[in-house]
Amino acid sequence: MNTSEFHSAGGDSSGHAGRPRTPGALVQALEVLGRSVLGALETLGGVATLGWQVARWAVRRPYRVQNLFAQLDFVGVGSTFIVGLTGLFSGMVFAHQSSRAFEMFDAESLVGPTVALVLTRELAPVFSALMVTMRAGSAMCTELGTMRVTEQVDALETMAVNPIQYLLVPRVIAGLVMVPLLTMVFNAAGITGAYAVAVLGKGVSAGTFISRTQQWVDPEDLFESLIKGAVFGLAVSLIACFKGYYASGGAKGVGQATTEAMVASALAIVVLDYLVGVLLH
Amino acid sequence: MIQVRGLHKSFGSQHVLTGIDLDIEEGTTCVILGGSGSGKTVLMKHMIGLLKPDRGEVLVDGEDIVPMGPEELERVRRKFGMVFQAAALFDSMSVYENVAFPLREHRRISEAESREIVRQKLEIVGLRNVEEKFPADLSGGMRKRVGLARAIVLEPKIVLYDEPTTGLDPITTDYVDEMILDAKRKLRVTSVVISHDVASAFKVADKIAFLSQGRIVQQGPPSELRRSEHPAVKLFLQTWFGKM
Numbered sequence: 001m002n003t004s005e006f007h008s009a010g011g012d013s014s015g016h017a018g019r020p021r022t023p024g025a026l027v028q029a030l031e032v033l034g035r036s037v038l039g040a041l042e043t044l045g046g047v048a049t050l051g052w053q054v055a056r057w058a059v060r061r062p063y064r065v066q067n068l069f070a071q072l073d074f075v076g077v078g079s080t081f082i083v084g085l086t087g088l089f090s091g092m093v094f095a096h097q098s099s100r101a102f103e104m105f106d107a108e109s110l111v112g113p114t115v116a117l118v119l120t121r122e123l124a125p126v127f128s129a130l131m132v133t134m135r136a137g138s139a140m141c142t143e144l145g146t147m148r149v150t151e152q153v154d155a156l157e158t159m160a161v162n163p164i165q166y167l168l169v170p171r172v173i174a175g176l177v178m179v180p181l182l183t184m185v186f187n188a189a190g191i192t193g194a195y196a197v198a199v200l201g202k203g204v205s206a207g208t209f210i211s212r213t214q215q216w217v218d219p220e221d222l223f224e225s226l227i228k229g230a231v232f233g234l235a236v237s238l239i240a241c242f243k244g245y246y247a248s249g250g251a252k253g254v255g256q257a258t259t260e261a262m263v264a265s266a267l268a269i270v271v272l273d274y275l276v277g278v279l280l281h
Numbered sequence: 282m283i284q285v286r287g288l289h290k291s292f293g294s295q296h297v298l299t300g301i302d303l304d305i306e307e308g309t310t311c312v313i314l315g316g317s318g319s320g321k322t323v324l325m326k327h328m329i330g331l332l333k334p335d336r337g338e339v340l341v342d343g344e345d346i347v348p349m350g351p352e353e354l355e356r357v358r359r360k361f362g363m364v365f366q367a368a369a370l371f372d373s374m375s376v377y378e379n380v381a382f383p384l385r386e387h388r389r390i391s392e393a394e395s396r397e398i399v400r401q402k403l404e405i406v407g408l409r410n411v412e413e414k415f416p417a418d419l420s421g422g423m424r425k426r427v428g429l430a431r432a433i434v435l436e437p438k439i440v441l442y443d444e445p446t447t448g449l450d451p452i453t454t455d456y457v458d459e460m461i462l463d464a465k466r467k468l469r470v471t472s473v474v475i476s477h478d479v480a481s482a483f484k485v486a487d488k489i490a491f492l493s494q495g496r497i498v499q500q501g502p503p504s505e506l507r508r509s510e511h512p513a514v515k516l517f518l519q520t521w522f523g524k525m
């Protein structure tokens with residue numbers, strides 16, 4: 001024991017004459033990378049654990065129907081307008097750009113199906129989930145975080161009410177149910193926007209637009225929309241709940257938790273988009 | 282009855298509680314005194330299972346609550362009411378909904394009955410006609426009293442008060458002291474009170490426990506504590522009774 005301590009101490013002082021060793025830039029960069037990977041894994045583990053608890057408490061009585069409806073209303077009904085508007089403009093922009101490309105080889109009739117496929121498979125679920133994250137996820141995270149740091153969560157527990165069942169289950173169910181429905185709103189608005197640009201703006205005939213779109217878009221594409229919407233909705237509501245529920249450190253801590261929840265949700269959406277896409281095809 | 286045995290709790294490298302032993306008999310009032318940040322709130326949260334210790338036992342009516350999962354804890358917690366230091370009212374709910382919350386969760390009673398019970402409890406803490414207000418519209422002292430009303434609305438066997446009188450005016454402080462004494466006399470309620478207020482402590486306590494550096498350095502009836510030779514206790518009591 002003693003000899004090895006002596007050796008290591010001697011080795012250090014002879015090499016660097018008492019000066020603290022400054023790690024190279026590479027080592028520092030690796031450290032930062034390592035820490036953020038560990039942080040991401042920790043969040044992933046935490047979200048998964050919380051998801052399991054939410055599932056367990058969701059199937060138990062009492063069912064918090066009133067809380068559930070409040071959240072369905074907030075997440076779903078409250079987001080309809082903004083998701084619809086985003087969908088409308090996405091469809092219009094996409095139709096405009098793709099028709100410029102298709103014009104070059106006289107294939108404007110393909111504008112409808114192109115927009116419809118891109119919308120249903122990718123844009124609708126991703127954008128709907130992003131809008132819900134910004135609008136509802138941020139509110140969920142700050143509300144839960146504030147309840148945590150002001151001991152309202154503790155107060156619920158002391159009154160023999162399970163906070164996961166009372167607070168988290170309704171929010172996660174609302175995300176799971178409402179994001180797919182909002183995805184459909186996005187699809188409908190997006191196609192309408194594309195129709196307006198292609199048929200009214202670019203002179204594609206209404207019949208061509210509709211028949212070509214029907215020809216190319218299958219029910220499976222709408223199914224993909226719904227599946228992705230459900231997966232994203234579950235992920236972003238769980239992340240917002242996780243970050244808020246375990247927030248600490250006063251108002252500053254709640255702000256930080258919300259920032260982290262937004263970043264993690266956006267990342268989760270793009271990563272899951274790829275994974276679900278690969279799994280479905 | 283609450284028995285705390287060899288309780289240790291650290292947050293990271295900070296050792297907050299380092300071996301707490303404390304017995305609180307049924308139907309008595311125990312006041313926990315100690316400086317700010319000495320771990321009084323942490324100790325109280327262990328009594329109702331909000332925190333899990335690193336080591337030690339917490340027996341409530343003879344049952345160790347430390348190893349209990351959420352379902353079992355829920356059953357034990359029905360014996361308790363707790364008043365939080367900063368009230369911890371639900372700010373999305375009105376005063377009435379806050380106080381009625383435990384009633385709605387655990388009793389099957391009509392809206393009219395619940396209104397009446399809430400009115401009575403609010404009156405006990407000296408509040409009238411505040412039912413429709415929201416916590417954000419109340420002063421700190423009023424919020425605290427709503428928190429008191431919510432804690433006693435189910436008439437629990439054990440009430441934990443985390444600094445119930447800090448920040449209240451002297452008259453309201455007296456009210457709260459009387460309330461604690463009344464609950465003991467009429468309903469044989471066991472009370473645990475965290476306090477900074479030495480006068481209140483000596484008025485309501487059957488037993489005073491003095492927390493310092495993670496341990497209960499002295500516990501006993503007020504008269505005994507008054508004669509304590511422990512330097513931390515002496516210093517604390519001097520601020521009230523003056524040097525002797």
Ligand SMILES: Nc1ncnc2c1ncn2[C@@H]1O[C@H](COP(=O)(O)OP(=O)(O)O)[C@@H](O)[C@H]1O
Nearest residue numbers: 292295297315316317318319320321322323324
């Ligand atoms: N959840 C927690 N995480 C980390 N530290 C905590 C936590 N709760 C309390 N502490 C620390 O424990 C110490 C005692 O806190 P507390 O019991 O609230 O003191 P008081 O006696 O004033 O009620 C404080 O230093 C506080 O910072």
Ligand SMILES: [Mg+2]
Nearest residue numbers: 321322366443
């Ligand atoms: Mg405290």
